[in-house]
Amino acid sequence: MKWIAPESSQVFSENGKLLNANGRYQKHFRDLEGLYEDGESFSRMLPEWSEKVVYQVEDHRASEQPGDLIYGTTVMMPGKVGNEFFMTRGHQHQKAECAETYFGLSGEGILLLESPDGDVEVREIRAGIMVYVPPYWIHRSVNTGNTDLVFLFNYPSDAGQDYGIIERNRGMRKRVVTDGTNGWELKDNEDSVKFS
Ligand code: S6P
Numbered sequence: 244m245k246w247i248a249p250e251s252s253q254v255f256s257e258n259g260k261l262l263n264a265n266g267r268y269q270k271h272f273r274d275l276e277g278l279y280e281d282g283e284s285f286s287r288m289l290p291e292w293s294e295k296v297v298y299q300v301e302d303h304r305a306s307e308q309p310g311d312l313i314y315g316t317t318v319m320m321p322g323k324v325g326n327e328f329f330m331t332r333g334h335q336h337q338k339a340e341c342a343e344t345y346f347g348l349s350g351e352g353i354l355l356l357e358s359p360d361g362d363v364e365v366r367e368i369r370a371g372i373m374v375y376v377p378p379y380w381i382h383r384s385v386n387t388g389n390t391d392l393v394f395l396f397n398y399p400s401d402a403g404q405d406y407g408i409i410e411r412n413r414g415m416r417k418r419v420v421t422d423g424t425n426g427w428e429l430k431d432n433e434d435s436v437k438f439s
């Protein structure tokens with residue numbers, strides 16, 4: 244048996260840089276069409292925002308072996324489309340029984356979670372806070388602050404991501420919008436097929 248070598252990685256809290264990352268991708272504003280409620284605001288922003296990187300992921304993948312772990316960072320830009328804060332696509336794990344942890348490094352945001360029964364939970368993400376995503380829960384992160392939101396994640400190597408589940412449900416049940424002052428509030432997504 245060839246043993247996988249142990250490793251340590253330097254992580255920079257301010258910009259999410261992971262020095263020995265071997266995987267990375269970026270999401271541009273244009274990739275997120277259809278995600279936000281206010282399609283008109285999205286279209287209005289498109290000319291200026293199209294090519295901007297609104298979030299990026301760097302990760303370390305040792306192997307795809309069951310039992311192994313992927314760890315990495317996500318950096319999300321601050322901003323809003325209409326009243327709705329910038330967010331990730333969100334997903335359930337392909338192997339839905341796989342859990343995950345998020346650990347806040349800098350900035351302010353929330354993790355929006357939805358169970359298969361449609362229960363919605365919100366957990367704050369900020370420096371020093373660990374959030375546990377239990378098996379089966381759909382999860383999406385939202386930058387509710389004015390600076391980049393940076394967090395660390397850790398999940399099983401064979402978990403995968405099912406992005407179609409949110410599309411099939413026509414969005415998560417709740418949207419995260421400005422409360423009109425400096426904060427955020429949840430708003431029902433009336434398009435959600437599970438909305439009742
Ligand atoms: C993967 C984990 C994170 C997200 C990343 C981007 O299971 O939850 O690495 O992939 O924060 O979000 P999304 O929804 O575009 O994958």
Ligand code: ZN
Nearest residue numbers: 336343382398
């Ligand atoms: Zn995940």
